[in-house]
Amino acid sequence: MHTDTERCVRAVQSKEARFDGVFFTAVRTTRIYCRPSCPAVPPKPENMEFHPSAASCQRAGYRACKRCRPDTSPGSPEWNVRADAVARAVRLIQDGVVDREGVPGLARRLGWSTRQIERQLLAELGAGPLALARAQRAQTARLLIETTPMPFGEIAFAAGFSSIRTFNDTVREVFALTPGDLRARAARRPQAGPGATASGGGGPSAPHGAAGGPGAPAPSTPGVISLRLPFRTPLEPSNLFGHLAATAVPGVEEWRDGAYRRTLSLPYGHGIVALAPREGHIACRLSLTDPRDLTHAISRCRRLLDLDADPVAVDERLRADPLLAPIVDKAPGRRVPGTVDPAEFAVRAVLGQQVSTAAARTHAARLVTAHGVPVDDPEGGLTHLFPGPEALASLDPETLALPRSRRTTLLTLVRALADGSLPLGPADDREEARARLLALPGFGPWTTEIIAMRALGDPDAFLPGDLGVRRAAEGLGLPGTPAALTARATHWRPWRAYAVQYLWATDDHPINLLPA
Secondary structure, eight states: OTTOHHHHHHHHHTTOGGGBTTBEEEETTTTEEEOTTOSSOOOOGGGEEEESSHHHHHHTTOEEOTTTOGGGSOOOTHHHHOOSHHHHHHHHHHTTHHHHHHHHHHHHHHTOOHHHHHHHHHHHHSSOHHHHHHHHHHHHHHHHHHHOOOOHHHHHHHTTOSOHHHHHHHHHHHHSSOHHHHHHHHHHSOTTOTTOOBOSTTOOBOBOOTTOSTTOOOTTSTTEEEEEEOOOSOOBHHHHHHHHHHTOOTTTEEEETTEEEEEEEETTEEEEEEEEEETTEEEEEEEESSGGGHHHHHHHHHHHHTTTOOHHHHHHHHHTSTTTHHHHHHSOOBOOOOOSOHHHHHHHHHHTTTSOHHHHHHHHHHHHHHHSEEOOOTTSSOOEEOOOHHHHTTOOGGGOOSOHHHHHHHHHHHHHHHTTSSOOSTTSOHHHHHHHHHTSTTOOHHHHHHHHHHTSOOTTOOOTTOHHHHHHHHHHTOOOSHHHHHHHGGGGTTOHHHHHHHHHTTSOOGGGSOOO
């Protein structure tokens, strides 16, 4: 969109928050870059130039606006919709792969050369992988500076910088403030003031006030970071949090004090997150064993709650169908519940085949108790990390209280996940993953599509054979057979996964109800 100058100027002049994170406005006269909804007086059109990313602005010599804090805007929804190699590269960078493995590691995951990655990202984002990762490190550093009492030296390495000097230089260049000035400025800022929002696409977030996250003490608690995750409005939380709470695996997930809580397996350790819907943001409280996992943890939480979606674009497309329009208008802004671990969700999808939600939770809880890694949770009832494929690949099938055919399906799945022959990460090709899933014994269209929807983040995944979808479709006067419904759903593309959420929401199942 950043190449459509006329449209960008209109968005800036109307202060349209929907485009925050989609493009950035750089002002030639002040050398500052802003989000489209910046509350300052819009600059003259001839003084504006538009960039596709914060990293592109920084590369061009602009610094972040201190008023609208553009680096904290939601991530662009484009990277969730697109499935090409550039989108997969962006998702990997958001996941911290460049910080952990460098550009060669990113290239290996994509099957590209480093030169090709640099060329493609420069063409589309105005910045290469190192610049994109640097912008993300700067955001993470600011979050740690503003929300924790950590010494700056520790923050530098936790944020992914190779030296304290590089950390200091980057913070001064990006924010036009020293780390000490940033911390002092944050201490003076009103704790719940406007603009205290979070970054998108795996970047950091701005702090909460002293009240902190859901049911939490002050954010100065050692090892705990409280922050806000922004989203584009509207957001309907009922099916999003209702689904997570109704399907929660005991010991791994719980609903407590108005928040969804769960354990996280992370590259450098583990963590516990609490997420709660609030007016205009999601309250997020993270407890990490290693602060280097902060960027990765936030990226997972955003994918879990589908926070980078563009609900206006989704609802406009679905509302064009006169039979869908009433349920869209009733509760606009539904999101697709995702997952923090695609391999975990694939295992749970197999356990949930043809059984009730309660039975699926019971089967998963048994696996967790027998094979999960224990963790301490002084603030709640979480006890384990969900076991990874390596831990499950050697389990005795006779210990599984499942039909023999489903035991075979589960063991085949976890072995394929463990040996890498079935990749289900943010950089993996969705259609290739579908083909490999369908080739496994016991995998049909329903299981494959639910994994594509929630684990791979495909916004166009569709479940025409799902009983709940078919019942809802017939109740609305839509075709009831899978083939006819698929034909009708062509008009809903590329947002059929969201149509499924609206169809499911016509039922009073607990997955559609925000817990008390």
